[in-house]
Amino acid sequence: MFRALPEPIHELGRLFEEAGQELALVGGPVRDAVLGRSSADLDFTTSARPDATEAILRRWTGGGAIWDMGREFGTLGGSRDGLKVEITTYRTESYDPASRKPQVAFGDTLEGDLSRRDFTVNAMAVRLPSLELVDPFDGLADLAGALLRTPVAPAQSFDDDPLRMMRAVRFVSQLGFSIEPATAAAIAALADRIAIVSAERVHDELVKLMVGAHPRRALELMVDLGLAAQVLPELPALQLELDEHHRHKDVYQHSLTVLDQAIDLESPAGSGGPCEAPDLVLRLAALLHDIGKPATRRFEDGGVVTFRFHETVGARMAAKRLKALAFDKETIKAVSRLVELHLRFHGYADAEWTDSAVRRYVTDAGPLLQQLHRLTRADVTTRNRRKASGLARAYDELEARIDELAAKEEIGRIRPDLDGNRIMALLDLPPGRAVGEAYAFLLEERMEHGPLGEEEAERRLRQWWADRSEE
Template sequence: MAQVQERVAAELDRIGPVVDELGRRFADAGHTLHLVGGPVRDAMLGRLQDDLDLTTSAHPDEVERLVKGWADAVWDIGRAFGTIGCRKGEWTVEITTYRSEAYSPDSRKPEVAYGTDLAGDLGRRDFTVNAMAVSLPDRRFDDPFGGIVDLAHQVLRTPGRPEDSFSDDPLRMMRAARFAAQLGFDVAPEVVAAMTAMAERIDVISAERVRDELVKLVCAPQPRRGLALLVETGLAERVLPELPALQLERDEHHRHKDVYEHSLTVLEQAIDLEERLAGPDGAGVPDFVVRFAALIHDIGKPRTRRFLSDGSVTFHHHDVVGAKLTRKRMKALRFSTEQVEAVSKLVELHLRFHGYGDGGWTDSAVRRYVRDAGDQLERLHILTRADCTTRNKRKADRLRRTYDDLEARIAVLAEQEELDAIRPDLDGNAIMTILGIGPGREVGEAYRFLLELRMDEGPQTPEAAEAALRAWWDARTP
């Protein structure tokens, strides 16, 4: 306990130049102000952050008046929910009026009402570890629901009955899974039971809010914990049904892998490799696209599973089917077009490497591999490597060496030919000049012919490309 107190004191000293002055401004105006939620929890865990959540007795108009002239910037995008945001130096601060909000049984939007005291505000929060507060500027600690004890035991529990909490805001069920993944905490049995019994209540939550929680979960340090909880409670069946569908019944001879467990393992192995995507400052990691692709790369298998007469199992074209399912699910969850296309491309291409064999691809095939992957090539490298979950060390080593060889060949060709920007050796203007034609369908056909020539034979001199183009044109022209 003493160590926790020291960590909190050190964190309060670190953020003191911001919160103490702000606390005095609110106190002088006759209002209370508390640091609350995640920042208090993370201070106890020794996890520093620059985003501060505060709660106050002041209503939004008064909050806005008090921070203007003090903050470097102020925004009110959350005013409808009682929140005013601002920035002070490097700090991002959100100040929310004491509130009480709940979802009516048939509504996708919460009804927001302002509360009157801190205890009521803390009582409506999701979990006890997020229901602790520190008053400002006097730094008095408030923990009416035993959050510090639950923090010490690393358990997620609701301040009141979980059924009441999840009825007020069903998204808290997904947040339980997300915090389990982020913090590595266990979820109390009564909370798991309520999540299971009330899973269908998640249907009233908008796709965008579900998506945001799913992204946070997948990008957490231990996503397997959270995903397994979603599957166990039946929530996954409602928000990402393709995941529990991977729990295929195994055939009596166990001739195919447990696809669900395999997918979770591929996700974890992809996480171990995603540092390849990080910039010099570590930016870009965690990477949702590569993690989500790893998680769902095999979602086409349930649709394509076939048992053969010899008892073996096939999943022909599960890559193509999986890409279609990926697009459908991600669009339903309102992901951006860029994310949908990136993940779908990775799912569609995740088997392509297995045609490489022992390095028998021609340079043309390697170029096509790079072209088809496009800007997802590095992620495809990660996914393909992570997809090897065999316990046969010799087989795993062979696959790793083979992929090393493919990457080496890509690097050599990239240095020689600028593979990242493969284009025909003649552009559209040159094509029209040589063939004496104007813009139209025929220019596109000629462009595609030259691109295929470039893929098959590598870079051409302008003279060779022109000769090939004229021969192709003469052969197709009546």
């Protein structure tokens, strides 16, 4: 399988050998090749110190691009024929307990370098140009067993670099692996160490987890091992104690099921369809849509359990948590808006909406309409087939009405029939508050009655202004 590496990579190995240095492909690319997966990364480790690596890279690239921003850590990169490589000198590391940043020292052996890797499945290497597989920690066996295990004692590994605990659950999502019991126990014991890791690094791992193939399994592990309590405490908080009569559903399991069902409603990757997999915003909204329930739970007379306004409370909580996790403003805005809107449809299921209500639904959703469609459908987890079928039919009808209105008018971007300049000209007004109020009046008329046309819009505007002036 490694003979299929591009010829320039074999040549790179020969250049290092001629210089009396060792070179090995290492980590994820080796793991992925064994699994039959392609990898865009080509990471190498070498016995050569940075100056020697640079000299060999210059020969290999033939004057092409070389970058050395990681030189102090022993890492240099280069490109040739569209191939990008990064080469790092063998390293040994020690850690300050108050920081996950290592104190880097160059090492002397490939085996020593591999021992500092996060998991045995990433602690394999292929020597170049000989293509000898080096596997000192039985990574192949762990790959075959789909098992995550650390090369050294797990407590030492996670204490040295707590981010590895997030990487463990991320690989569960991406690769479908399980975590070896002693490794899982060490995560549970050291979960609070994740607090020393920057929000940006945790964010990166969480995103990779959420867009992986098995996010539910990974999230359940995060909760079970105590990582979620540190990183995403709103998730374990959903494990509300059920009342003895089970008058409300298990919010935690419901949320995970909604996530699964939302993923099932994504368009296939590469299809160009709406909500193309993996849709991070949809998945986050599905996971977080009910996080306002613990804060709003009330026990009413007769044992009835209510969660009034949990959607608005949840929207604020989602925004706060995503901001703390260093998500970008657009993602925060989109996810919190979907959380806020996720119950809106239930008014339609109870009583058919007017065209005006349908317009407002579409306008409020804006560019998130397709994600709202899928979140609303995914939020049905009842075991009552009759109820589930009724809700599905009602939403089918709502989508049909949206399509019908869209065919008649620009329902996706509703604007008043007159713009601000026309309003000022008709009413002889300068820019100011009165123009905004007139615009809001016309927008309300457009929502309520659909397109009016300029003549009718002008008539209604003049009448509104005359009535307003008499007040």
